[in-house]
Amino acid sequence: MNEHDEVVVKIRWADVDAYGHLRHSAYADWATFARSEWFERVGLGPALFTREGVAPITLEETSTFLKEVRLSEALRLSMQLLAASADGSRFVHEVTFQRGAALVARYRMIGAWFDLKARRIVPPPARIADGCAQLARAQPLAVLP
Template sequence: MDSFRHTIEVRWADCDANQHVRHSAYADFCTHARIEWLRSHGFAYDQFQQRAFGPVIFKESTEYYKELKMSERVEIEVRVAALNADGSRFTIRHDLFKQDGRLAARHEINGAWFDLRERKLIPPPAELASIFAELARTDDFSVLESKS
């Protein structure tokens, strides 16, 4: 299993009055990295539209270690931190690294897959489940309990 890495450049719009990356930009960076991970494995946005489902995020958290500034390149590593048996619930960890390799932040999301027609949580289609199966696990990976 391999982790997925995606590099972005911090833009003017990503920064706040303190001249470093604003807190909500970290979540945007990580969302972009997740979408690129899925797209690079053949599961692009149109797949979600055609099947009328998508992710729902229950919780996001970010820990900040080193500040990021405008024009810096940031490498985001995406790994699975937790998953339940049918893949319907997940935790994804994003580690954001500065150009010098130091960890700048860690962002995690807890989510599930949501059927837009039936308005209920569902397991992912087999193609998406296999993409998750191929992604590297964190060292502290855990199996989530299934909720009814």
């Protein structure tokens, strides 16, 4: 992992449920924030996506909750690439949530690059593929069919 792959967040009042712990949907919100921050940090912001005519989309998401998280706790979120198709059009990102050294949750997102005009899944343009190559990768990296 490097500094591009991590973000630290503090759990806010709006993130917790009536029982005082991080609500399940907040994990997806924070994972999306971490992914967006990563894109921005490597120069892949919304303006570039618009110019290139593609955007990342979510096809499926799953969360695994391992430990309780409460209001005001700080978490370190780290993102990595778990799998990708040979042409890069589809991918699996994982965001891990850690409190200190303890893993508290995992969020996995199956995504794809979507052509905004043709309205279909496509390989990413070279500039975006180059930026995405900076993301930490699982070893071994799985290949999607």
